[in-house]
Amino acid sequence: MIRSPFWQNLFRPAHKQKHHVCDLWLATPIFSEVSHGQCLQLVNDMAIRRYQDGEAIFSLGDVGIGTGLIISGSVSISVGDKVLANMEEGDFFGEVALVIEAPRTATAVANGDTQIVFFLRPQLESLLSRAPRQGAKIMQNLARVMANRLGSTNTLLEESHVAD
Amino acid sequence: MWLIKQISPMGKSLLSFAFLIILTSLMVWVLNPVIIPVLVSLVLYVCLLPLHDWLTNLGWRRDMSAMGILLLMMFVVLVPGSLVLAEFNEQAMLWQSKASTAGQSLNELLTQVSAQLAQWQFHIEVDQLKANILSAVVSEEGTFLSSISAVIMSIASSLLLVPFITFFLLRDFESLRNKSLNVLPNKYFELGWLMYFKVAKQTQGYVRAVLIQQSILAAVAAMGFWISGFDSPVILGLIAGILGLIPYVGPALGLLPPFYLVLANHPVNYDAMYAAVLVIGVAYLVDNLLVIPLVVARFANLHPLVALLGIIIFGNFLGILGMIAAIPILAISNIVFCQLLLSFNPKKFTTNVASFH
Numbered sequence: 198m199i200r201s202p203f204w205q206n207l208f209r210p211a212h213k214q215k216h217h218v219c220d221l222w223l224a225t226p227i228f229s230e231v232s233h234g235q236c237l238q239l240v241n242d243m244a245i246r247r248y249q250d251g252e253a254i255f256s257l258g259d260v261g262i263g264t265g266l267i268i269s270g271s272v273s274i275s276v277g278d279k280v281l282a283n284m285e286e287g288d289f290f291g292e293v294a295l296v297i298e299a300p301r302t303a304t305a306v307a308n309g310d311t312q313i314v315f316f317l318r319p320q321l322e323s324l325l326s327r328a329p330r331q332g333a334k335i336m337q338n339l340a341r342v343m344a345n346r347l348g349s350t351n352t353l354l355e356e357s358h359v360a361d
Numbered sequence: 362m363w364l365i366k367q368i369s370p371m372g373k374s375l376l377s378f379a380f381l382i383i384l385t386s387l388m389v390w391v392l393n394p395v396i397i398p399v400l401v402s403l404v405l406y407v408c409l410l411p412l413h414d415w416l417t418n419l420g421w422r423r424d425m426s427a428m429g430i431l432l433l434m435m436f437v438v439l440v441p442g443s444l445v446l447a448e449f450n451e452q453a454m455l456w457q458s459k460a461s462t463a464g465q466s467l468n469e470l471l472t473q474v475s476a477q478l479a480q481w482q483f484h485i486e487v488d489q490l491k492a493n494i495l496s497a498v499v500s501e502e503g504t505f506l507s508s509i510s511a512v513i514m515s516i517a518s519s520l521l522l523v524p525f526i527t528f529f530l531l532r533d534f535e536s537l538r539n540k541s542l543n544v545l546p547n548k549y550f551e552l553g554w555l556m557y558f559k560v561a562k563q564t565q566g567y568v569r570a571v572l573i574q575q576s577i578l579a580a581v582a583a584m585g586f587w588i589s590g591f592d593s594p595v596i597l598g599l600i601a602g603i604l605g606l607i608p609y610v611g612p613a614l615g616l617l618p619p620f621y622l623v624l625a626n627h628p629v630n631y632d633a634m635y636a637a638v639l640v641i642g643v644a645y646l647v648d649n650l651l652v653i654p655l656v657v658a659r660f661a662n663l664h665p666l667v668a669l670l671g672i673i674i675f676g677n678f679l680g681i682l683g684m685i686a687a688i689p690i691l692a693i694s695n696i697v698f699c700q701l702l703l704s705f706n707p708k709k710f711t712t713n714v715a716s717f718h
Contacts, residue, residue: 238417242535244554246547255551260704262555298555315551319558327414 215240218314221266221287227316227338235331239324245314248307259301261294263317270311276303283308295321295339370706377701378694395522397682402526405434406534407568413531427531431524439524445595452593456618459625466624552704559696567689575602578648582615585640589633591619601644606685607672612645667691 219236222228228236245268248254254265254272266289274282274290281303284290290305295318325332392399409430416426545553583598591597601615619637623630671691675683
């Protein structure tokens with residue numbers, strides 16, 4: 198009876214890919230010290246999108262609602278003609294949209310067939326109300342990531358001033 | 362493609378909004394045979410979601426948590442609910458049978474009022490007015506009592522369906538939502554999610570707030586009717602609570618059933634009539650001074666004229682259900698249209714912070 202499609206649909210097991218996505222998230226600084234179970238619960242609600250080679254993931258000025266993690270393929274981030282970064286499997290981008298509602302200030306384009314999983318701001322807000330301790334941990338990690346990136350940007354600016 | 366680029370942001374927003382309205386109307390039309398059980402299940406889903414989240418957070422599996430809540434709902438909500446609805450059905454039939462007594466009492470009352478008004482040079486057609494009032498309140502295919510009765514009995518007849526729809530909503534709504542939103546093209550994926558979350562947040566807040574508000578209103582009214590010695594105070598309180606869902610005209614409509622009960626007992630007890638006015642007045646005073654400012658106001662920020670026109674228009678097309686749904690539908694439309702406008706015209710963003718890095 199347990200093999201019938203009705204019961205399998207009623208009590209179906211979690212998809213294997215979700216464990217792989219969960220491992221990728223846990224390897225990022227955003228999910229540092231977050232439990233595997235909690236991460237798996239979050240991954241259940243995350244949206245996985247496929248992009249073709251050259252397709253825009255988001256464009257400058259678009260609505261931003263979350264951060265993307267590359268499951269497979271690669272992504273280049275650019276402003277106008279200037280490429281700011283090339284990202285590979287396991288890298289994440291657009292994390293400021295997890296904290297505030299703001300337009301994207303760069304364009305992200307897929308290089309080759311690319312699969313991206315999105316962690317959205319309302320999912321983080323929901324986690325903060327459901328499991329405040331775990332939510333606060335992610336917020337703290339996010340603050341660390343953004344502080345580090347702000348530090349790197351400041352260093353780059355200082356270096357460019359010195360070079361000028 | 363060239364043509365699309367020529368359309369202004371406002372034009373694009375209007376076109377997208379019209380497309381969404383057509384899509385929603387089509388869904389409502391398809392769901393029409395089961396619209397009441399689906400709506401009741403959605404309301405229950407919104408109310409039970411925090412409990413479901415709490416249980417899953419404790420480590421319960423989603424299906425087990427939904428099953429637990431389904432069993433709880435069967436015993437705690439549906440059994441007493443069925444008893445109240447059976448009682449309501451009995452009372453509605455009793456009230457219908459007392460129509461001739463009520464007509465006689467109404468005739469006497471109107472004759473007295475007419476005589477009083479005639480002294481001040483105002484003349485009214487008593488027979489015509491009586492016929493209009495009675496046909497509006499109790500006629501066979503009539504409007505008021507039969508309308509409320511129809512809504513409540515539809516809910517009652519769908520009681521068997523509601524727990525199962527609610528169970529599947531609790532267990533699968535998020536996965537269904539994810540699959541539906543995954544249908545969106547990559548370009549509009551983030552916009553779609555943003556609109557969904559804003560609408561869901563507003564609607565869930567509104568539904569929970571209104572249910573708390575109406576439960577308090579119904580409890581205060583039922584207590585008042587019980588103290589005043591009315592028959593079936595729980596039913597009268599329940600009707601006042603349901604009619605309270607209709608903004609502006611709800612209080613006036615809530616007075617009709619107790620007035621009708623007073624008129625249905627000959628000779629008319631005028632003290633009971635004043636008591637009914639006092640009970641409904643106190644219930645709405647508590648509602649307007651305490652509950653609405655504390656609970657409801659932050660979820661539906663609409664201009665009173667827009668709200669009133671919306672209630673009349675939706676009521677004209679969809680009856681009492683339309684009047685109840687008018688405010689949330691208008692509030693949702695407001696959010697969706699503003700978000701579309703903002704997305705097609707990104708310069709309007711107030712913040713300008715880099716979201717990359």
